[in-house]
Amino acid sequence: MSTSNLSQDISSLSTAEKRQLIKKLISQRATDLHNCDLSNLETFFSQLLGNSKDIPPEYYNFSLYPDYRKLIEQIQGMKDIGAFNPYFTMHDGLNNHITVINGQEFINYSSYNYIGLSGDPRVSAFAQEAISHFGTSVSASRIVSGERPLHRKLETELAKFIGTEDCIVYVGGHSTNVTTIGHLFGEDDLIIHDALIHNSALEGCKLSGAKRISFPHNNWEELDRILQERRHKYKRVLLVIEGIYSMDGDIPDLPKFIEIKKHHKTFLMVDEAHSIGVLGEHGRGIGEYFGINPADVDLWMGTLSKSFASCGGYIAGCKALVEYLKYSAPGFVYSVGMSPPNAAAALAAINVLKSERERVKCLYQRSKLFLELASQKGLNTGMSRNTPIVPVILGNSQQCIQLSQLLFEQGINVRPIIYPAVPDKEARLRFFITSTHTEEQIRFTVNTVAEKLTQTKAY
Template sequence: MSINTEALLTKFKADFLNDGRSESDAPEDVVFDPKAMDITATDDYRIIQEMREFYSREGRHNPYFLPRKGRISDRVSVQEREYISYSGYNYLGLSDDERVIHAAQKALDVYGTHAGAARMVGGEIALHQEMERTFADAFGFEECVASVGGYMVNVMTIGYLLGSGDVVFMDEYMHNSGMMGGVMAHARRVLFPHNDLAALERLLQQNRNRYSRAMILVEGAYSMDGDLADLPRLLDLKRKYRAWLMVDEAHSLGVVGATGRGVCEHWNVDPRDVDIIMGTLSKSFASCGGFIGGSREMIATMRHFAPGLLLYSTGLPPASTAAALEALRIMLQEPERVRKLQHNAHLFVQLARERGLEVGCSGASAVVPVMLGESSLALQLMSDLMESGIIAHAVMYPVVPRNKARLRFFLTARHTEAQFVHTLDLLQKLMQRYQAG
C-alpha cells in the first residue's frame, strides 16, 4: 500500500491544527461528579496503597523505583547491597562499555548537552544523520528517523498514519504504546488472539473493506512472553488484504537473527517488504530513544509531518545519539556478543524447564517469563528473591491477563551459567515451599 501524502497532510491539519477543538461534545448523560476528581478514589491509587501495605506488613523493601548506584550490568548495587539483576534491558552488555561511554563524552564536548530545538528548525546535528544512515544500512531499511523515546515513536507513528476512518489489527499482547497509538488515531482497534494468524485472517476478511487504511501491528519478539511473530505469514496477509504491516522490534533487534538483525533476519525476509519497523535505542543499543525504519517516501513524510516524532519535539540528545551509534558499531564488529546472548537465552530456558518451571514459548529472545498464575505468588517470590540478592520483577494484571502473573527475566550477554543455576535453584526451592503449603 503506497503513501498518499496529500491525504496524510489533510488528516494532520484536521487532527492537530484545530486549536484543541473537538468535533463532538460530551455525552448528554455525563454530569459533574466531585468524587471523580479525587485521585485517591481510583483503582490505580488503591493498587499502589495495597502494594505499600503488603511490603510494610512483611517488613520488606518495595522493589519498585529502587535507586541504583553505579552502572548497570548483570550485577547492580542497590541500597549498599549487590544483586544479580534480571531487570535491565542491557542485552548486549554495552551500557558500561568504555567505548560507548567515550563516544557519549565526545559528543558532549562537541555538541553540548542537548539538541537545542526541534530538528527541523535548528536542532539537527550531523550525528543525527550519521546515526540514522548507519542504522538504516545495518538493518536493511531504505531510511530511518530517530526520536527521543521508543514509546512515543510507536504512539506518534500510528497516531499519524491512521485516522477515524481506518482500522488497526493488533495482537492482543501488543505493547501498550501500540494500543495508545490506536487510541490517539481514533482508529477502529481490532485485537486478535496472540500469534493466531488464522483468527487474524478471519478478522481481516470481516472488516478490511469497511475502512480506508488498515494496519497489522505486532511485536517482533513479545516483551511479556519472549516468543516471535510469524513474519512470512504476516507478510502474506498484509499483501492479500492491502494493509500496512508494522513490526515493533524493540526486543528483537540486537537479539534475534544470526547477527542480531531481528526477525527479518531470523525468517530470511527482506526488511524492505515490511512497511514500518520500529526499534528502540534503550535495549540493545545502550542509550535512550526510538526509531522508525521504512521506505524513503514513508520516512520523509513522517520526518516532516508526524507530530511528536520530530515535529514539535526537541531532537535526540547528542550523547544519546553517539552512544547508540557506537553500540551498533560494536554489535556489528563483535558478533560474538549476539551469539553469547542467544546461548544464554537457550541455556536459561533449558535450566528452568529441567527444574519444572513453566517458561511458555520463550527461548528465541532475551525475555523469559516464569509463569506463576496468581499475582500474590508473583509478589511474594519477587520479594523472596530480592531478600536473597536477586532482582527479577513481577508482572501482573492489568499488564498481563488475569491469572497469568509471572516473574520476567531479562537476559544479557554478560550473565553467566553460574548465576542462572543459583537463581533457578533458589526459585525452584521457593516454589516447592509454597506449593507444600
C-alpha cells in the same frame, strides 16, 4: 444549593446575564431537555448559570482522584501483608547482569541491556565526546534548528543495519509508536494488532481515531479471517506485531504475516523493541532471523533503550514514509531533537555490535541454557523460545511477590509481573538474560528459583 440560594443566584444576575440565561434555556434542544434530570432543578439551573459550587472535589483535586485512591489502597494492601514494594528499586550504578542496590551486589535479571553495551567504555566515551562537542541538548526541534550530523549518521546507520531506504529517530521509544501510528492513520482506517501488543501501540491507535481490533496472540489464521470479512470496509489497514513479545519471550511467524499483508493489501508494522540486536546472526532482528526481504515490512519500529544502550526510538522504512514523518509527525516536528550523548551512544553501540557479533551468539547460548535448566526443573516458562526473555509463570500475584522477595534475599534481583499488568492466573517472574551473564550465575539462579518456590504458598 437550596431553592432560595438559586433564586438569590438568579436575582443577583445583571439584565444582560438574565437575557443570556433565557437565551440558553430557549436554545437548549428538546432532546437535551429530555435527558436532563429535572428532579434536581438546582443542579440543572446551576449548570446553565455556569455555577461551579456543585462540582465534586474529586473533579479538581488529584489527591481525591478515584484511581489514585485505588492505587494507594493497593500499595497499603502490599504493606499489610508484609510484602516489600517491588517498584522503584534504587540501583546504585550500571543496570547489567550485576547490579548494586543499597550497596549490595545482585545477579540482575531486570535489565534490557541485552548485549551489554550500556556501560561499554567505547559507547560511554563516544557519548562524552558528543557532549564536549555539541553540549547535552540540541535545544530545538530538528526541523527548526536542532539538526546535528550525529542525527543523520545514526539514521543512516540504522537504515543500513536493518536494510531499509531510510530511518527517522525520535526522542522516546514509547512516543515513537504513539506519534507514528497516531499520525499516519485516521477515522476511515482499521488497525489490527496482536492481543499482547505493547501499550505504546495501543495509545497510538487511540490517538489515530481508527477502528481497532485485536487478534488472539500470534494467530495469523484468525487475522486472515478478520481481514477477509472486513478489509473492504476501510481505506488503509495497519497490522501491528512485535519481533519478540516482552511478557512471554516468543517470536511471531513473520513470513505468514507478510503473506497475509500482501494478500489483503495492508501495511505491516513490526515493533522490534526487544528483537533488534538480539535476533538473527548479526543481531539485525526478526527480519534477519527469518531471512525475509526487509522491504516486505512497511514500518520497522524499534527502541534505542535496550540493545542500543541509549534512549529513543526509530521508524525505518521507505524514503517516502520517512520523509513524510520528518515533515509532519507531531512527536518529531514539535519535539526537541535527540540529545547528542543519546545519539552518539546508539551510534557507537551499533558500531560495536557490527564488529562483535559474538555478543549476539553468547546471548542466544545463555538464554538457551536458562530455558533448558528451567524446563528440567519443571518450571513453567510458557511460550518462551530462542529469546532472552524467560518468564517463570506462577499464576498467583502474591506468590510472585513472595518468591521475588526470597530470591532477593539470596542475591538475585528479578521483578514480579502481577495483576493488573497480567491476569492474576498469569502472574510471573520475568527474567531478562544478557550476554554478560555467566553460566554459573544462570545455574545458581535456576536452582535457587526451584528451591525457593517450594517455600512459597499460593494464596
